[in-house]
Amino acid sequence: MMGYQNKVLRVNLSSKSWSTEPLNMTWAKKYIGGKGLGIKYLYEELAPHTDPFSPENKLIFMTAPLTGTTVPCSGKLAIISRSPATGTILDCSIGGHIASEIKFAGYDAVIIEGALDEPGVLKIEDDHITFLPADDLWGKGSHETETALIEAHGKDMKVISIGPAGENLSTMACINSDYYRQAGRGGIGSVMGSKKLKGFLVKGTGGVQVHSIQEAITRINEIMRSDTLTDDNLWAYTDGTAMLVEMSHNTGILPTHNFQDGTFGAYQGIDSEAMKKARSGKKACGSCALGCGNFTKTGRGAVEGPEYETLALCGSSCGIGELDAVVKFNDLCDDMGLDTISVGNTTAFAMELTEKGIKDFGLRFGDVESYLKVPELIARKEGIGMELGLGTRELAKRYGGEDFAMQVKGLEFPGYEPRGSWGMGLAYATSDRGACHMRAWPVAVEAYGDVDAFTVEGKAQLVMEMQNSNAVKFSLILCDFWAAGEEAMAEVLNLITGADYTAEELLAIGERVVNIARAFNIREGFTGTHDTLPNRIFNDALKSGATAGKKIPREDFDRMLAEYYHLRGWTAEGIISDEKTAVLEL
Amino acid sequence: MLIHVILAGPLSRYGNGCRELSVEGEKGWQVADLISHLKIPEMSYSFVSIGGRKVEEHRPLSEGVVVTVFPPVSGG
Amino acid sequence: MGLKFVQENCIGCKLCELACSASHEEMFNPRLGRLRVGSHYENKDLKIEGHVCILCGSCVRACPTDAIALEDGRLHYTREDCINCGVCVDVCPQSVIVQKEEDVGICDLCEGDPWCVKSCPHGALMLKGGTSA
Numbered sequence: 001m002m003g004y005q006n007k008v009l010r011v012n013l014s015s016k017s018w019s020t021e022p023l024n025m026t027w028a029k030k031y032i033g034g035k036g037l038g039i040k041y042l043y044e045e046l047a048p049h050t051d052p053f054s055p056e057n058k059l060i061f062m063t064a065p066l067t068g069t070t071v072p073c074s075g076k077l078a079i080i081s082r083s084p085a086t087g088t089i090l091d092c093s094i095g096g097h098i099a100s101e102i103k104f105a106g107y108d109a110v111i112i113e114g115a116l117d118e119p120g121v122l123k124i125e126d127d128h129i130t131f132l133p134a135d136d137l138w139g140k141g142s143h144e145t146e147t148a149l150i151e152a153h154g155k156d157m158k159v160i161s162i163g164p165a166g167e168n169l170s171t172m173a174c175i176n177s178d179y180y181r182q183a184g185r186g187g188i189g190s191v192m193g194s195k196k197l198k199g200f201l202v203k204g205t206g207g208v209q210v211h212s213i214q215e216a217i218t219r220i221n222e223i224m225r226s227d228t229l230t231d232d233n234l235w236a237y238t239d240g241t242a243m244l245v246e247m248s249h250n251t252g253i254l255p256t257h258n259f260q261d262g263t264f265g266a267y268q269g270i271d272s273e274a275m276k277k278a279r280s281g282k283k284a285c286g287s288c289a290l291g292c293g294n295f296t297k298t299g300r301g302a303v304e305g306p307e308y309e310t311l312a313l314c315g316s317s318c319g320i321g322e323l324d325a326v327v328k329f330n331d332l333c334d335d336m337g338l339d340t341i342s343v344g345n346t347t348a349f350a351m352e353l354t355e356k357g358i359k360d361f362g363l364r365f366g367d368v369e370s371y372l373k374v375p376e377l378i379a380r381k382e383g384i385g386m387e388l389g390l391g392t393r394e395l396a397k398r399y400g401g402e403d404f405a406m407q408v409k410g411l412e413f414p415g416y417e418p419r420g421s422w423g424m425g426l427a428y429a430t431s432d433r434g435a436c437h438m439r440a441w442p443v444a445v446e447a448y449g450d451v452d453a454f455t456v457e458g459k460a461q462l463v464m465e466m467q468n469s470n471a472v473k474f475s476l477i478l479c480d481f482w483a484a485g486e487e488a489m490a491e492v493l494n495l496i497t498g499a500d501y502t503a504e505e506l507l508a509i510g511e512r513v514v515n516i517a518r519a520f521n522i523r524e525g526f527t528g529t530h531d532t533l534p535n536r537i538f539n540d541a542l543k544s545g546a547t548a549g550k551k552i553p554r555e556d557f558d559r560m561l562a563e564y565y566h567l568r569g570w571t572a573e574g575i576i577s578d579e580k581t582a583v584l585e586l
Numbered sequence: 587m588l589i590h591v592i593l594a595g596p597l598s599r600y601g602n603g604c605r606e607l608s609v610e611g612e613k614g615w616q617v618a619d620l621i622s623h624l625k626i627p628e629m630s631y632s633f634v635s636i637g638g639r640k641v642e643e644h645r646p647l648s649e650g651v652v653v654t655v656f657p658p659v660s661g662g
Numbered sequence: 663m664g665l666k667f668v669q670e671n672c673i674g675c676k677l678c679e680l681a682c683s684a685s686h687e688e689m690f691n692p693r694l695g696r697l698r699v700g701s702h703y704e705n706k707d708l709k710i711e712g713h714v715c716i717l718c719g720s721c722v723r724a725c726p727t728d729a730i731a732l733e734d735g736r737l738h739y740t741r742e743d744c745i746n747c748g749v750c751v752d753v754c755p756q757s758v759i760v761q762k763e764e765d766v767g768i769c770d771l772c773e774g775d776p777w778c779v780k781s782c783p784h785g786a787l788m789l790k791g792g793t794s795a
């Protein structure tokens with residue numbers, strides 16, 4: 001199959017050695033690349049119960065056949081490891097231009113094993129691999145690090161780095177690239193930190209060869225015009241994700257005051273209209289026709305973003321309706337190398353604990369000055385940051401408030417209130433890495449569409465289909481901002497590889513990917529008992545707007561979950577049945 | 587009756603490039619009539635809101651109402 | 663005539679570079695594209711740059727074997743006459759001539775229907791005397 005480089009770079013940091021090997025094409029045929037292939041590699045190579053911070057844990061950077069081509073929205077990189085925050089499988093996705101560069105350097109994947117004795121940086125220039133010391137960079141923010149590395153090694157190096165949060169093994173640490181792009185969730189940055197790998201640089205001077213390239217670029221260009229640059233995708237270009245602030249407020253699913261409500265009175269201070277007034281430029285990831293990145297400048301600072309998740313979890317959920325405050329908070333998180341979703345959630349949780357008199361963190365909803373101190377304190381494990389950095393689940397274990405620690409399996413909620421989109425509740429509960437909106441996003445058809453949001457009927461089927469579709473999409477790799485259906489996905493994949501996948505076959509691969517992730521988690525001891533939601537969702541009714549009075553009855557959730565397991569061919573305990581395992585050919 | 591329309595995101599294309607416009611509507615119009623009048627295809631919008639809240643297509647419109655039309659989105 | 667880069671519309675996606683290299687070199691390799699665009703952050707500011715062939719004729723004048731000609735509003739490259747001296751690469755004020763192993767890559771406007779213009783999603787590239795995609 002074309003589109004692949006058929007080469008994996010395997011780096012051992014303990015021995016400072018490296019080797020290359022062919023890509024496992026038997027696995028590639030069944031998992032394609034990206035999320036699916038990365039999880040397969042980790043499942044096969046990682047021993048069960050490996051400590052995420054031990055040298056035995058691996059960090060897999062996985063591209064896909066579409067990476068480095070003109071297929072629109074194909075410029076993302078999958079990063080796979082075992083999560084320090086949850087202990088589950090963890091696959092993250094980062095944009096910018098690093099994914100393409102790894103392909104141009106000649107690799108489908110870079111697998112990092114072992115750990116350095118001293119802080120270091122890995123440099124990959126085609127087939128020249130060097131290990132460089134990084135004592136001078138250790139402790140520095142991600143932005144200063146990226147600047148220093150580009151100054152030392154040239155503007156055509158693409159950079160991946162961690163900030164102090166990753167160095168200090170924060171379970172909210174992210175991996176950064178292109179200054180403002182992150183692989184955000186599950187503490188992926190601290191896996192890198194545990195390996196004392198401050199960053200790596202890539203320069204690739206080669207190319208990607210595909211099947212019948214002249215035919216491919218002609219047809220792909222037509223697809224871009226007819227299928228990507230359309231009304232249902234161009235919101236990303238015109239507005240970016242900030243548009244979801246007003247959409248969520250209007251539908252009563254905007255997290256407010258730690259998910260106590262679904263509408264936020266001051267939402268117009270942080271919506272896309274507010275962002276447009278402060279917009280300084282637009283930026284795309286590699287090969288992206290949409291360009292969702294908004295470079296935003298305010299009195300307090302500048303950032304590419306804030307994205308919706310940040311505006312929701314670090315904005316409305318913290319009671320902050322001032323864009324410049326959220327921009328500053330976002331910039332601090334990016335530089336420190338922190339996941340804005342988990343940091344925002346934990347800050348809001350601490351605000352509620354403070355206001356309820358359970359534990360005084362000195363934080364209050366809407367109090368900007370104390371809020372702005374949080375990212376740095378968490379990253380450097382200082383002051384209240386030592387405890388906030390533990391995340392909502394651990395904080396709740398220490399002080400109480402479990403019912404409103406908004407997390408699943410130890411990963412904090414993204415920006416969609418499930419009581420206003422009941423299928424989203426199932427999506428959060430069953431996502432492979434903890435509460436996540438990227439595996440299935442029923443919000444699109446429930447809250448924002450015509451499907452009844454306040455019932456569990458049909459939601460098991462909906463969530464399963466969306467999970468299968470996104471799983472294969474993130475294995476090709478395509479960004480979900482191009483709402484490409486399975487037919488379009490099959491067409492572009494076949495144009496690049498010369499294969500003849502059908503839409504049905506791609507969905508079957510998606511199902512396989514979801515199941516290999518599930519198998520990894522089951523092996524780590526996860527069962528159906530972990531597929532649940534915090535009690536706030538079942539017990540507390542929302543207060544205002546389109547979702548006033550709504551909560552998800554526990555019996556309904558249980559019924560929806562049971563139906564989901566049945567449709568998936570899993571047992572009542574959420575374990576993959578033997579019959580299903582045989583069929584899936586994991 | 588005068589209706590104020592806000593066309594979010596790429597939907598300004600249906601207002602000749604204007605995000606905000608005023609439309610002279612007929613008495614008895616519902617949201618669905620406004621959408622057809624603007625020639626916005628079914629697939630091109632996700633929902634409509636009035637007063638900061640999502641409304642159904644059969645919701646009647648009144649003089650001076652402000653209606654916001656949102657495009658479909660695939661992620662956030 | 664010739665290409666025009668419209669900076670305010672560029673988002674730095676580099677689809678143009680990839681399409682250019684694909685159509686001329688049978689592979690996706692941005693370094694083989696006959697134009698260079700990009701967006702990057704410098705001093706906390708977003709910089710967008712684009713360099714295209716401006717038909718200045720410097721390469722035509724510099725070529726010792728007349729392997730490059732400017733006719734009908736575009737460059738013509740005769741590979742058989744090229745001795746791969748690299749002088750054209752050096753003199754190009756836009757640095758958009760590609761040095762390859764045995765010859766060079768010259769922007770020929772794709773003989774009238776430029777791939778870069780077609781590939782640009784938001785009109786950051788235009789063919790003057792023609793229209794943007």
